[in-house]
Amino acid sequence: MPTAPHPQSTDELYRALQENDRRPYGRTRTVAAEELAAAAEQFEEPVPLVHALFELQEAYTYGSEPRKSPVVFARLLTLFDEQPDVFDERLRHMLFWRFKWVSNALRALPEIPLTSLRQWLTEMRDRYERAGFGLQPYYGQAYQLAAHLGEDTTLAYELWAARTRTRLSDCEACEICERALYHLVAGDDERALRTWEPVLAGKESCQEEPARSVSYALLPLLRTGRTDRARELHLAGYRACRRNPSMSGEVGRHLEFSALTGNEARGLELLAENRNLFDEVDSPLDLLDFLTGVEVLLRRVEFLGHGDLPAAGYAGRTWTVAGLRAEVRGRADDLAARFDARNGTTAHTDRRRERLDRAPLLDALELTLRTRGLDDVAPATPVAAPTARTATAVPEPLPELILRARELDAEGHPDAQACWARLRTLVAARDYVHPDDPAVGPLVRLRADLLADEASRAGDDEYAVAAGLYEEAAGLYDDAGEPGHAALAGACALLAAAETPAEGADGPETKAAALTAAHAAMVRLHEETPGLAPYQEARLLRMRATALGLRLQTSGSEEHVAPVLAEVDLLDAFATRHDVAGQISGALLLRASTYAISGDLPAAVTEADALLDRLKAHGPAWHLPRTLGLRGRLRLGLQDAPAAHADLSEALRLAADWPAEAVDTVRLHGDLAEACMHLGRPDEALRHLTRSAELDLRRGNRTDAFCTYSNAAQLSLDLGRVEDCIALLDSLLAEPDAVAGELDDRLVAQLRLTRARALHTGEDLKAATAEFVALASESAAWDDDPGSHAMIAAETAVLLGEAGDFGRAREAADQALAAHARAPRYEQLSNCVRELARLQAQQQGPDGLPGALAYLADAGRIADEARAAEYRAHGRSLDTALAYEHGRVNAYAGEYEDALAALEKALALLGEPGPGEDHAGEWAECVRLAGAVEGIYLERPAPALTRLDAAVSRLTALGHTEEAEPLVSLAARLRDEE
Structure with missing residues (x-):
């Protein structure tokens, strides 16, 4: 199927060639180039055909199709021999330049005999001599062939490197890379890095540089201790080569770098992002380079015991790490053997073995803001995550395990989670036999326990699920003859149901009414249930107080404060009388929270202080992190960021002793990020934000996690950490639910928008513009949010203007203005x-x-x-x-x-600036421009100098000496020209 209308004139052909030149390299561009070359055959004049063939060869070269590039060049060379006058100076230069492209293509094909490679170099030398060109480019190709073969390159290097560069020499950046690689192969990392520095610093660049040099420099940088530089270049360099078939070898070296720095999980993520390369790389030499990097990564992952992890590989089947490694090893070994057979050496097999045998250079190097280990990408298991504290041992005999779980649950102890998790696994087994033990009770009681535990772990957006589980548990408890537990499960069901958003209902009034009703039902349930154990009655009182506390939080009404405090007093008195330590703490925590919600932060801090004193003396210890977290948030509200930071840091330290769910470490990290921002420590804030997000992600709270990550990405961009921002967003946008469209589309759009802004800041104007254009198109359909579309379309228009595409910029601006009219x-x-x-x-x-x-x-x-x-x-x-x-x-x-x-x-x-006014800079710049227009362009220096001198005097008198400096300089220039 044609990609564009068939050109009917040479003007149309040239326009189509220009349009194709703006496309990224790949199949779309290559197919278009093939069609345009075929179309050019219809015109009698040969020049359009020459242009089309040059475009086609470029598409093949940078689309990693080396078998086709020499064929097109042979056609061009024949045209040159038959009609040399058709080639003007520019076309002639291009033709002789591309002799090197053909050399590179032939080396990449093991089926091309070595004699043919040498014959081509002879042809190149003869052609250059006849044309009067210097031979430095020829010697460069001769050196690269010697390096490819694994011969002694000393003489070939000197014959090339000692010669003066010519107009047909490779660009400075490419030659620097070749010289650096010569020193690298010789084992001199320091000299290689010194040679590379102009390219790595961005002073020299080209189509493939600095991405190519960066990929080779990563390991030498690590070996010489420059880890921060390696990290920085990995992020920027990888982005420049990802998914690009002509740079698959570079991608392979980034995978190798990940494997050797303790970033195996990131390596698997990058492999998935570049899955297309398995099928799109047609260059055997590039493919060998890529597959060897892939194998380094897979071998490391398998060595670490994760060979069964899924891995992205060849299309058409599902791969594990171990399975893909075996496939890759076979293909890469075959390619290396074919090159060695053609070359008559063992160079490629030896180089492969050297890469595969490298030991890790670092145990762990934090490459991105989203640091993940292989355990994080492994399939989730129901086993509770280990904690820093040695948890209470889970008893092995089944009766003891059941009784211990219930005992811990009655205390509200976090270690109950591990016991319930173990029991859930045992009960689900087909061969489970319930103990015949009166102390344990019937199986129906245990099933109720497990349902209640499952309900307690439901997420914040799963209230309806939790309510259903609690109701089912209450019914089973009744069947088991446990009215106290049935009452507790029923109260939990009432609370969860009240928090479930009602369909068609709106506003906090509806939820407040539901909580009022839930509280009344709990009171009735409490009164109607006889024989409650003290811990059960205390828990019911706690839930009654919680329902009223949530009502206060929902309504914000002052009249709802006293009822909460009254219920808290009941709970406190009962728990104190019966010495239920966990509920005494709960009562004090609720009282502090109530004062905080009502706006009395000092009173809330006083209550938190008293609670902390009690917890340190009497426990329970697992309430300390939560209470410190509350006091930290209160102190943030009182603008005492240093004290808040201290509380929250201590809370996080103590939280390491308990399961994350028990103390909400997600929130602690988020609050610490806020405290760090108040203290002017944004880099520390960024670490806490990303940690909070990753913990949320592991708990399945994906929307919350992505929102936090979005904030982290924006903060990293604000801090100027552009590559960190882009790498983080690339990782998030590659998540399966983001790719599949299962996440909120506006949230994904926000991530893409931040990424587009980061690309713009990083001066990748082409990629930024493409993303903005796509977002502008998509946001046009947001009928409920025209204001956001207006902003996206406006930013898109500016980027198109920066690129000089004012036609499309006008269209985007008109879209923005139309949306602005609505919002x-x-x-x-x-x-x-x-x-x-x-x-x-x-x-x-x-x-x-x-x-x-x-x-x-x-x-x-x-x-x-x-x-x-x-x-x-x-x-x-x-x-x-x-x-x-x-x-x-x-x-x-x-x-x-x-x-x-x-x-x-x-x-x-x-207006002129006055004392204390903040527009002195704007005013001074306006004066400067007026002075330049009047004094220089209108050639009226006298009035311009009068204007400038008066402005300088005024600014100086107000103390704005810095703002006055450009005016002083302009005035001096005008006086010099008089």
Whole structure:
């Protein structure tokens, strides 16, 4: 199926070639190039065909199809021999440049005999000599062949490296890489890294650099102790080569780097992201490089005991790590043997063995903000996670296990979870036999216990599920003759049902009414249930107080405070009388929380202090982390960030002794992140945010986890950690539920939006623009949220403007303006269209003025609408900003009188700065631009100097010496030119 209409003229052909040149390398671009080359055959003049064949060869070369590239080049060489005049200087240069491409392609094919490789180099040398070109490029190819063969490269290297570069030499970046690799093979890591530095620092680059050099430099950086540099380059370098068939070898080296730094889980994640390479790489040499990197990773994972983990491999079947490793090993061994047979050496087999035998260089290097181990990607098991504290041993005899679970549960002890988990496994077994023991009771009682435990672990969004489980448990308890436990399960069911969102109901009033009813039903249940044990009655009182506390939290009504405190007093008195330690603590915690909800934070802190004193003296110890967490949050509310940080850090330290669910470590990490931000420690905050998110993810709270990760990504971007931000978002967006569309689409869109902004900040304009364009298209369908679409379309328009695509920028801006009409975003839209005006005038000069003025007219209408709506901008007024932009736009377009008039208007709107005013910088910049327009472009230095001198005097008198410096410099320039 054709990818584009068949060109009917050479102009159409050239346009189609230009459009194809903007596509990323891959099958779509290659198929289009094949169709365009075929279409070019219809034209009598040969030049269009030459252009089409060059485009086709480039598509094959960078699409990893080396078998086809030499065939196209042979056609070009024949055309050159038959009609040399068809090739102008640029086409002739391109032809001779691509002799090197053919050399690279032939080396990559083991079926090409070695004699043919040498004959091609001879052909290249003869052609270069006849054309009068220097031979340094030829010697470069001769050296690369020697290195490929594994011969002694000393002489070949000197013959190449000692020669002066020519116009046909490989680019500086590529030659630097080859020189560095020579030193690397010789075992001199330090010299290799010194050689590489201009490329690694971004001073030299090309189509494949610095990504190629980065992939080779990672291990030398580790071996020489430069771990931070290796981490930084891994993130940036991997992103530049991922999924790219022509850079599959580079991807393989990033997989190897992950395996040798304790990041095997990240390696499997990257392997999954590059699954396409198994089938799309047509270069045997690149494939060997890639597969060897894959095998290094898989071998390490299997060595660590995770050979049964799923792994992404060849399409058409499901792979485990062990199964894929065996497949990869066989294919890579065969490829290495074929190259060695062709070359008459053992170089490729030896290099493979050297890579596979490397020991890890580091036990653990934190590569990304989302640090995960192989256990995190293993299938979930029902066994409770181990804790730092030595937990109470789970008894092995079944009767003792059942009784111990109930004893711990009555205390509210966290170790009950491990006992219930073990019992759940035993009871589910087909050969389970229930003990015939009066102390244990019937099987129906145990099944009720397990249902109640399962209900207690339901997530915050599973209230209806929990309510159903509790109701079922209550029925089984009744059947077992346990009315006290039935009452407790029934009360839990009432509370869960009250928290379940009602269909069609809205507002907190509905939920508050449900909680009121639940409390009344609990009171009746309490009164109607005889023979309650003290711990059961205390737990019922606790639930009554909790229901009223949740009602207060929902309504925020002052009249709901006293009923909560009354119930808390009942609980406190009862628990104290019967010495139920856990419920005494619970009563004090509820009292502190009630004061906090009612807004009396000092009273809440006093209660928390008293509770902490009691817990340290009498326990239970597992309530300490939760209470410290509460006091930490209270202190945050009182603006005492240092004390809050201390409490929360201690809570987190103590929480390590207990299961995460018992003390809500997710929230502790989140609160610590907030405290760190207040203390100006954003990097520490970032660590806590990512830890909180990953814990939520492990507990199955995926929406909460993704929201927290979204905040972490934004924070990392704000901190300038662009590659960290992108790597984190890439990892999240590759999660199966994100790929399958099972997550909230707006949440996924937010992640993609942050990623697009990070790409823009990282100056990857092409990738950022593509993502913004896609998001703008998708958000156009958000009828319930036109404001978000307006913002996305506006940012898209600006990026298109930066890329010089003003036609599409205008379309995107019109989308933004249409959405703005439904949900106004005055300041943001004004900023967008003004920036587009500046970009168009700056890039196109006078030709861009009409389009720029049209954008400024849009900004004028937005300012009028904002004024009518009595909207106040957060920064300078929209009218002032508009006047200033009129000045800049007209200056770029050469309309200097109009520019000066607009700047005068902007200065009048701004007004001169006074003591303590914060617009001195804006005012000074406006004066500077007016001075430049008047003094330089309108050639009226005298009034310009009067303006500048007066402004300098005023700024200096107000103490704004830094803002005055550009004006002083401009004035000095004008005086020098007089």
